[in-house]
Amino acid sequence: MKLYEYEGKELFKQIGIPVPKGVVTDKPIKWEGKAVVKAQILEGGRGKRGLVKVTENVEEAILELSRLGINKFLVEEYIPHEKEIYLSALIDRDTAEPIIVASPEGGIDIESSKNVKIFHIPLERGVRGYDVLKIEKYLNVKGLEPIIKGLYRLVTEYDAELAEINPLAVTTDGRLYALDSKVILEDNALFRHQDLLEKFGRQPSKEAYVELDGDIGIIGNGAGLTMATMDMVKLMGGNPADFYDVGGGADREKVKEAVIKIGSNPRVKKIIMNIYGGITRCDEVALGIVEAYKVVKKPIFVRLSGTNEEEGWKILEENKIPYYTDAITCIGDALRS
Amino acid sequence: MLDYGTKVVAGVTPGKGGTTVHGVPVYDTVEEAVKEHEIDASIVFVPARFAPDAIYEAIDAGIKLIVVITEHIPVLDMAKVVKYAREKGSRIIGPNTPGIIVPEESLVGIFPPRPFRKGKIGIVSRSGTLTYEVAEMVKEKFGQSTVIGIGGDPIVGTDMVEVVKMFDEDPETESIVIIGEIGGTMEERVAKLKAEGKIKKKIVAYIAGMTAPKEKRMGHAGAVVYMGMGTFESKIKALKDAGIPVATTPYEIPKLL
Numbered sequence: 001m002k003l004y005e006y007e008g009k010e011l012f013k014q015i016g017i018p019v020p021k022g023v024v025t026d027k028p029i030k031w032e033g034k035a036v037v038k039a040q041i042l043e044g045g046r047g048k049r050g051l052v053k054v055t056e057n058v059e060e061a062i063l064e065l066s067r068l069g070i071n072k073f074l075v076e077e078y079i080p081h082e083k084e085i086y087l088s089a090l091i092d093r094d095t096a097e098p099i100i101v102a103s104p105e106g107g108i109d110i111e112s113s114k115n116v117k118i119f120h121i122p123l124e125r126g127v128r129g130y131d132v133l134k135i136e137k138y139l140n141v142k143g144l145e146p147i148i149k150g151l152y153r154l155v156t157e158y159d160a161e162l163a164e165i166n167p168l169a170v171t172t173d174g175r176l177y178a179l180d181s182k183v184i185l186e187d188n189a190l191f192r193h194q195d196l197l198e199k200f201g202r203q204p205s206k207e208a209y210v211e212l213d214g215d216i217g218i219i220g221n222g223a224g225l226t227m228a229t230m231d232m233v234k235l236m237g238g239n240p241a242d243f244y245d246v247g248g249g250a251d252r253e254k255v256k257e258a259v260i261k262i263g264s265n266p267r268v269k270k271i272i273m274n275i276y277g278g279i280t281r282c283d284e285v286a287l288g289i290v291e292a293y294k295v296v297k298k299p300i301f302v303r304l305s306g307t308n309e310e311e312g313w314k315i316l317e318e319n320k321i322p323y324y325t326d327a328i329t330c331i332g333d334a335l336r337s
Numbered sequence: 338m339l340d341y342g343t344k345v346v347a348g349v350t351p352g353k354g355g356t357t358v359h360g361v362p363v364y365d366t367v368e369e370a371v372k373e374h375e376i377d378a379s380i381v382f383v384p385a386r387f388a389p390d391a392i393y394e395a396i397d398a399g400i401k402l403i404v405v406i407t408e409h410i411p412v413l414d415m416a417k418v419v420k421y422a423r424e425k426g427s428r429i430i431g432p433n434t435p436g437i438i439v440p441e442e443s444l445v446g447i448f449p450p451r452p453f454r455k456g457k458i459g460i461v462s463r464s465g466t467l468t469y470e471v472a473e474m475v476k477e478k479f480g481q482s483t484v485i486g487i488g489g490d491p492i493v494g495t496d497m498v499e500v501v502k503m504f505d506e507d508p509e510t511e512s513i514v515i516i517g518e519i520g521g522t523m524e525e526r527v528a529k530l531k532a533e534g535k536i537k538k539k540i541v542a543y544i545a546g547m548t549a550p551k552e553k554r555m556g557h558a559g560a561v562v563y564m565g566m567g568t569f570e571s572k573i574k575a576l577k578d579a580g581i582p583v584a585t586t587p588y589e590i591p592k593l594l
Binding site (some may be wrong): 220225276 | 386415419446464465466520522523547549550552553555557585586
C-alpha cells in the first residue's frame with residue numbers, strides 16, 4: 001500500500017526524520033511567506049506534471065490545482081538549500097538483507113543515475129555507527145544518523161517495502177529536511193499495522209488488479225499466465241486495459257466479480273480471458289462467466305483449458321459464449337474483431 | 338499427493354493429534370511426527386500469519402526439505418526464516434509455490450497431474466499456471482525430468498540459479514527451461530553463469546511482464562520493479578547476451594528446445 005506524501009511524512013516525524021513544517025488541507029488557506037504547495041496523489045512525476053508549486057500566494061496555487069481535479073494539498077514552508085541528496089531503504093531480494101541506497105544526486109530519477117551506492121545492513125545487528133559514517137562520507141553530508149536509522153526502522157519495524165527520501169535537502173548551515181516521502185507498506189504485513197490503517201483511514205485492496213491505459217480487458221489465472229497474456233496482446237498489436245489475476249482455485253463468484261469489474265470499465269471495448277485450470281476448475285470458471293454475462297454486454301474471448309475443460313466448454317456453448325483451446329488464436333480473433 | 342504415489346507418512350495440526358486423515362496419522366507437533374516416522378520432506382499449507390511458525394518448527398525438527406505453498410507471508414518474516422534455514426541446513430522451496438514434481442514418481446506440492454510425463458526437460462519457474470502450460474506443451478515430445486516452482490515471492494528459499502545448477506548436474510535432465518518474470522535479478526544471474534560457461538546444458542527462457550508498468554505489483558509479490566532492478570529489458574538483454582534463446586510467447590518454447 002503506497003502512502004500519500006503527507007502520510008509518509010507523518011511517519012517520518014514519528015521516527016525522527018526531519019520534515020519541513022506544513023499542513024494538509026482540502027481547500028485554499030492563507031499562508032505567510034514563501035511556500036511549496038503539493039498535490040497529494042499517489043502517482044509519481046508530480047513535478048513534471050506541474051502539480052508542485054513554489055509560491056508566495058498559496059491560496060491562488062491551491063485554486064489552480066483544484067481546477068485540475070486535485071482535492072488534497074500539502075502546504076509546506078519553503079526550505080532554501082544548497083544541496084539535494086537521495087536516500088532510501090528496502091530489502092535486497094538476493095541477500096534477504098535490508099539495504100540503504102544512497103546517491104549524492106537527489107531530486108532526480110534514481111534509476112537513471114550512475115552515482116548510486118548500496119550499503120548492506122544485516123537484520124541481526126541493525127544500523128551501527130560505522131554504517132552511518134560510511135554513508136556520510138560517500139555523500140559528503142553530516143548528521144545522517146537519525147535519517148538512516150529512521151529509514152531502516154520503516155523497513156524492519158513498519159514493514160515498508162520501500163522507504164524513500166528524494167530529495168533530502170541540505171541547507172547552508174547543515175540542517176537536513178526530507179522534502180518528499182515515498183513509503184510503500186507491504187500489503188501482506190498490514191495485519192501487524194492496524195493502528196496505521198486506522199490513523200490514515202486507509203483500506204488496502206485485496207485484488208490482484210492493476211489498471212493500464214489500453215482498451216482490451218485482460219483476465220487470467222495465475223500472475224505469470226496473466227502477465228504473459230497481457231504481453232501477447234501487446235505483441236499482437238492490442239493495448240491491455242488492465243491486469244487481473246483471479247488467482248489459483250478461483251470459484252464462480254470470484255470469476256463473476258472479475259468479469260463484471262473489467263466489463264464495467266468504460267475504456268474496455270472487449271475482454272480476453274486466458275484460463276489454464278490446474279486447481280482452478282474450468283466448469284466453475286464457465287459458470288462465473290455466464291453469471292457475469294447477465295450484466296456485462298461487451299464481447300468476450302475465452303481460452304479455457306485444463307481441469308474439467310469439457311464441462312466448462314459445454315456450459316459456454318449452451319450460453320452461446322465462444323471459447324478457444326489455444327491462447328494465440330483466441331487473442332488473434334479478439335484483436336481482429 | 339497420495340494419488341500421485343508420494344508417501345505421505347504424517348500430518349501435523351495442533352489440537353488434532355491422534356486423529357487420521359485418509360489413513361495418515363495426525364500429530365500435534367512436528368517433533369512427535371519425526372519421532373514416529375522417517376521423514377525426508379515437509380509441505381506447509383498453513384495460512385500466512387502462522388506459516389513462519391510452521392516452517393521454524395519443521396527446521397527445528399531437522400527436516401531437510403520444506404516446501405511452502407502458502408502465499409502472502411510477509412517479506413521480513415521470510416528474510417529471517419530463510420536465513421535460519423540456511424544456518425540449520427534445511428532447504429526451503431517457496432513460499433508461494435506449486436511445489437516440486439518428478440513426473441510419474443513423486444509430487445510434493447499442488448501440481449495438477451495432467452501436464453506431466455516422465456522425460457528429459459527440467460523446468461524451473463517463478464509461476465504456477467504458466468508452468469502447467471509450458472509443461473503441457475513439452476509433454477508429448479520431450480516429457481519432464483523434474484519441475485520446480487521456486488515461488489512468486491521476492492524472497493524465496495531456493496532461487497533459480499541454484500535449481501539451474503542442479504539441473505546441469507542431473508543425469509535425467511537434458512535441457513532446461515526457465516520461466517521468469519519481472520523483478521529481482523535471478524534470471525540475470527542465470528545468464529551470467531551461462532555466459533561464463535558454468536552451465537553446460539541448453540537453456541531456453543521465457544520472461545513474463547514486458548508490458549508491466551514500473552513499481553506496480555503484477556499479482557505475485559515478487560513481480561515488481563524497484564530502483565530499476567530486474568526490468569524486462571535487463572533480463573532479455575542478459576539472456577540474449579549469454580546466448581540463451583528467449584521465447585517471445587510461452588507457446589514458442591517447444592520450438593526453441
